[in-house]
Amino acid sequence: MNGKVAVITGAAAGLGLASARRFLEEGASVVITDVSEEALGRAIARLDAGPALTSVIAGASDPDDVNRVVSTALTRYGRLDVWVNNAGITRDATMRKMLIEDFDAVIDVHVRGTWLGMRAAADVMRDSGGGSIINMSSISGKVGNAGQTNYSAAKAAIVGMTKAAAKEVGFAGVRVNAIQPGVINTAMIDAMPDAVKQERLRDIPLGRFGEPEEVADVVLFLASDLSRYLTGTVIEVSGGRGI
Numbered sequence: 001m002n003g004k005v006a007v008i009t010g011a012a013a014g015l016g017l018a019s020a021r022r023f024l025e026e027g028a029s030v031v032i033t034d035v036s037e038e039a040l041g042r043a044i045a046r047l048d049a050g051p052a053l054t055s056v057i058a059g060a061s062d063p064d065d066v067n068r069v070v071s072t073a074l075t076r077y078g079r080l081d082v083w084v085n086n087a088g089i090t091r092d093a094t095m096r097k098m099l100i101e102d103f104d105a106v107i108d109v110h111v112r113g114t115w116l117g118m119r120a121a122a123d124v125m126r127d128s129g130g131g132s133i134i135n136m137s138s139i140s141g142k143v144g145n146a147g148q149t150n151y152s153a154a155k156a157a158i159v160g161m162t163k164a165a166a167k168e169v170g171f172a173g174v175r176v177n178a179i180q181p182g183v184i185n186t187a188m189i190d191a192m193p194d195a196v197k198q199e200r201l202r203d204i205p206l207g208r209f210g211e212p213e214e215v216a217d218v219v220l221f222l223a224s225d226l227s228r229y230l231t232g233t234v235i236e237v238s239g240g241r242g243i
């Protein structure tokens, strides 16, 4: 990753933060974004990476914010090689109880946010000779989770747009791939009731939840030239859940 420049959205915590750390260890310059200024401040302190790291307070589904992130990466580091659409939220409830606002909020961050990020990154990369875009889907988008009709829909949509975009921009050397994590130990999972956690555990052949670093290693693989002949793929990082 030496000399490469990467943007990771929603990277103040969890999988995005772990991916940022991995990229920095491998020599990349990294721009992390998040809606939480406080969490971004904590992330910068924890990563302690000096000039190789820049943060931008930005909402993933706001087009002006997305453009600001692109211009920050280009102004600060002069290029853009990797873009990870990682920002995400959950608003779980059964269909009977789910508010329309909760449906819309989840679709907005994941579907509109990923599309805006992907579009902005591809615009730069297709003119500069290529790049790698990585979209964070979820096993929930493959198998469907009760209580997540909004989130499962959003994560399945990300798979569709990953494949469509891969077909549009492959000619220019821009690769677009998705990752479907299973249950990974982050704040998002801390919010899950214990009974649901036990139920999930029974479905995982490897018998445990994953760690953020185990997803970050796959993000790194897709970002690097090790995956240079992969595009439009969906990699499940789930300990076997949902196979």
Ligand SMILES: NC(=O)c1ccc[n+]([C@@H]2O[C@H](COP(=O)([O-])OP(=O)(O)OC[C@H]3O[C@@H](n4cnc5c(N)ncnc54)[C@H](O)[C@@H]3O)[C@@H](O)[C@H]2O)c1
Pocket: 009, 010, 011, 012, 013, 014, 015, 016, 033, 034, 035, 036, 039, 058, 059, 060, 061, 085, 086, 087, 088, 089, 109, 113, 136, 137, 138, 139, 180, 181, 182, 183, 184, 185, 186, 187, 188, 189
């Ligand atoms: N943890 C899991 O088990 C799991 C499983 C499958 C998929 N995922 C996906 O991985 C991604 C990261 O999840 P995580 O577990 O690290 O979650 P997390 O809650 O720890 O981190 C997500 C980050 O995104 C930020 N964010 C939320 N809305 C945003 C927006 N509109 N714009 C920019 N930033 C925003 C949050 O402030 C937070 O810092 C998400 O897309 C999530 O859906 C997670």
